[in-house]
Amino acid sequence: MEVINTIAALKSLLGPKKLAQQKIALVPTMGALHKGHVSLIRIAQRHADVVVCSIFVNPTQFTDPKDLEKYPRPLEHDMAMLKESGCNVVFMPSVKEMYPEPETWHIDLGPAEFLLEGEFRKGHYQGVTQIVKKLFDAVEPDTAFFGQKDFQQVLMIENMVAHFKLPVKIITCPIVREEDGLAMSSRNIHLNAEDRKHAVVLSEALYHVKEFFDNNCKTQEGIKKEKLPALEDVAKRMISRTPGVELDYFVIVSGHTLMPPTDSYGLGLVALVAAKVGETRLIDNMILS
Template sequence: MKNFKKRADLQQYLAGLKAAGAVITFVPTMGALHLGHLSLIEQAKQLGDVVVCSIFVNPTQFNDPKDLEIYPRPIQDDIKKLEAVNCDVLFNPEVAEMYAGNEKWHLEIGGLEELLEGKFRPGHYQGVTQVVYKLFDIVKPDIALFGQKDYQQFLVINRMVDVLNLPVKLVMCPIAREMDGLAMSSRNIHLTADDRRHALILSRTLNKIKQSFDPEKIDQLKQHAEADIAAEPGVTPAYFEIADAETLLAANKNTKKVVALVAATVGKTRLIDNVIIKD
């Protein structure tokens, strides 16, 4: 695996491959890689000729400086994991390589920015689109892959691609889960054993909603889900929403594509999860 820290070096290398006709697939990450990330690499290998993975803990998408400070950065372990799944290229830049001074960025992404994660983390998705645009501009991938766990993020990036007319195909890959159903996340390492057990209420509730879904009873289903999560010890709910899978506005009985999304703080760790109910 080739490892680049400078954008110019990476661009020069990839330009040669693209000139030879290679299809470039790209998996952007913030590191602390787990099997969910590695499943994206495996999928990327099926879709193209050269797989690029980036590891960059992007400061502009963190609302809380403490959250940025404690975000895990096990780079040597990450490199070993990428090598084990035969990733072709790693781009692991420093912050100064990605940002030059006081940059200004604002992209009009509509109501998606104000809902759910956007409401609870103001400015978060501006930071996401800022760094993903930078990465797309550097890597110039033909295909970029993202995990379904960050469902709203995928919709936001898809919106950015449409607004800026970027020549990249986006692929959303299924959530990777632990054997007990917990969605894999880099933040899971912060969970205590008790937290870990209580966190299962999120996936259990989502699955319960999917199994019992009735478009005539959406409000009732949502109320029951909120009550179940709030009753779990050590879990502080942020939101539970049954939404239109394309707009994330509240679903109704006529909504054709439906997703259920949840966010909660378990112990001291904020977790998100979702399940597609109707597609």
């Protein structure tokens, strides 16, 4: 496993591999790795000859400076996980390397940018797409792998790729969960014992919605859309009555637009949830159809 800190060194390393027509995969991360990240690397290994994992805590996507400051950075732990996973290259640049000069960035990511997470974290997805574009320019991957847990983020990155007509295929990988159902997240480290117990309600609500949806909302003619608002309400009540959990949203929407479904078949529906558990904000989702 090679650890690279500069774009020039990365291009020097990957250049001959590209000339040899080896496929390059990128797994972008902000570190604080867990089994979910390892699953991305494992899937990437099936699609490419060389897997590059980036570790970079990107300052432009944090809307709260305190959030940036307290973001976990367990480097020794991360390196051990990456080595064990069989990652080939770790790209770990400095902020100065990625942002050598002050710059402005704003692209049209479509109306979905301002919904859900975009409403709670204004400007967040501009920062996300800014750094992902820089990573794509540095690595020039054939494929890039992202976790489904950040569903809206993946949608925004796909929109950015379309905007610039980049020759990279985005692959979304399934959510990896703890035994009790909680979605794995770097933020889980901030949960105390009590919060950790309460946080499970997010996945419990999603599983309840999925089961009810499969049994009561599907017909041969399509989806019974009229049942979805009541189903959302049931999930909201489940979460809101849990101590220490403050719900931001629970919605059932089209996975393409993040808006309520308009077609009669309700294809591509996803349930998305965000809540503050104690002092830690968590997100989760489940694909329904």
